[in-house]
Amino acid sequence: MKSRRPSRYHRRPRPKAPPAPVLEPGQTEFEFGIPIAGIIVSKEHWTQCALKQIPEPKPVDWTGVFGRQAPLVVDIGCGNGRFTLASAVARPELNHLAIDSLPAVIRYGTRRANQRGLNHVKFAVVDGWRFLTELCSEESIAEIHIYHPQPYADPVASSRRMLTPEFIGWMHRSLIPQGKIYLQTDRKAYWDYLCGNLPKLFDWNELEGDWPQGPEFRSRREILSRKQGLVIHRGYGIRREGISAEEFQQNIQAMEQPTFAIEPDES
Numbered sequence: 001m002k003s004r005r006p007s008r009y010h011r012r013p014r015p016k017a018p019p020a021p022v023l024e025p026g027q028t029e030f031e032f033g034i035p036i037a038g039i040i041v042s043k044e045h046w047t048q049c050a051l052k053q054i055p056e057p058k059p060v061d062w063t064g065v066f067g068r069q070a071p072l073v074v075d076i077g078c079g080n081g082r083f084t085l086a087s088a089v090a091r092p093e094l095n096h097l098a099i100d101s102l103p104a105v106i107r108y109g110t111r112r113a114n115q116r117g118l119n120h121v122k123f124a125v126v127d128g129w130r131f132l133t134e135l136c137s138e139e140s141i142a143e144i145h146i147y148h149p150q151p152y153a154d155p156v157a158s159s160r161r162m163l164t165p166e167f168i169g170w171m172h173r174s175l176i177p178q179g180k181i182y183l184q185t186d187r188k189a190y191w192d193y194l195c196g197n198l199p200k201l202f203d204w205n206e207l208e209g210d211w212p213q214g215p216e217f218r219s220r221r222e223i224l225s226r227k228q229g230l231v232i233h234r235g236y237g238i239r240r241e242g243i244s245a246e247e248f249q250q251n252i253q254a255m256e257q258p259t260f261a262i263e264p265d266e267s
């Protein structure tokens with residue numbers, strides 16, 4: 001008979017999130033006591049930031065989706081969108097796309113962007129892999145942000161880790177010359193993996209402390225991790241130029257697959 005004992009990797013179901021507070025125009029919204037960027041606008045100025053249907057043909061014409069030509073910033077695995085909202089409020093001159101494979105979190109982010117009247121932000125339920133391989137063309141993204149990629153500590157699920165050598169290659173392909181990746185995690189094993197592999201295609205910089213530019217708390221997961229006293233690892237990479245097609249393939253092949261072990265409670 002199969003044991004019913006939960007695996008040590010099995011997470012207890014989280015309590016349901018409380019209903020979203022009703023916010024008045026002019027108000028600032030808080031999460032865990034930390035403000036979420038932007039001011040709530042009156043209902044007649046709310047926008048429609050949900051990208052419910054991915055337009056054809058593919059790869060997508062993102063300039064057409066946003067209705068204007070501007071550098072594209074993409075937040076992959078955006079969760080509730082805290083980073084995208086902060087970046088979009090601070091840098092209105094850039095187009096912002098936030099994607100996540102989980103519809104529930106995209107609903108939170110979309111509602112917040114709508115209520116702030118942002119019209120240069122889109123939220124979509126899209127898998128990161130599908131996005132890079134099918135939906136965006138070569139040299140089309142200015143910045144890729146990934147905060148706290150899902151660690152998949154359970155070895156059975158570890159093959160679902162997003163940042164594989166191939167994914168790193170697709171990020172390089174999708175970025176414009178001098179395009180940048182921004183990464184952050186509280187999982188040391190994931191971080192060591194990234195620091196070992198990203199320099200093959202990016203000029204990679206590990207940061208000592210916090211990001212030089214705000215916001216201080218980039219994401220919901222960062223807030224929770226810091227409350228638990230976990231160490232946050234941060235870094236950014238600039239796309240390396242002048243790599244031949246052959247060298248590109250060799251560099252990808254020289255990278256390890258992300259099969260490292262992560263303890264469920266690893267700090």
Ligand SMILES: C[S@@+](CC[C@H](N)C(=O)[O-])C[C@H]1O[C@@H](n2cnc3c(N)ncnc32)[C@H](O)[C@@H]1O
Nearest residue numbers: 077078079100101102127128147148219220221
């Ligand atoms: C640990 S959460 C971090 C969320 C947010 N970036 C933060 O720091 O608060 C990881 C997020 O990545 C999403 N995710 C996992 N695999 C993904 C994939 N292949 N494509 C897109 N999103 C993914 C999950 O649904 C989840 O919302």
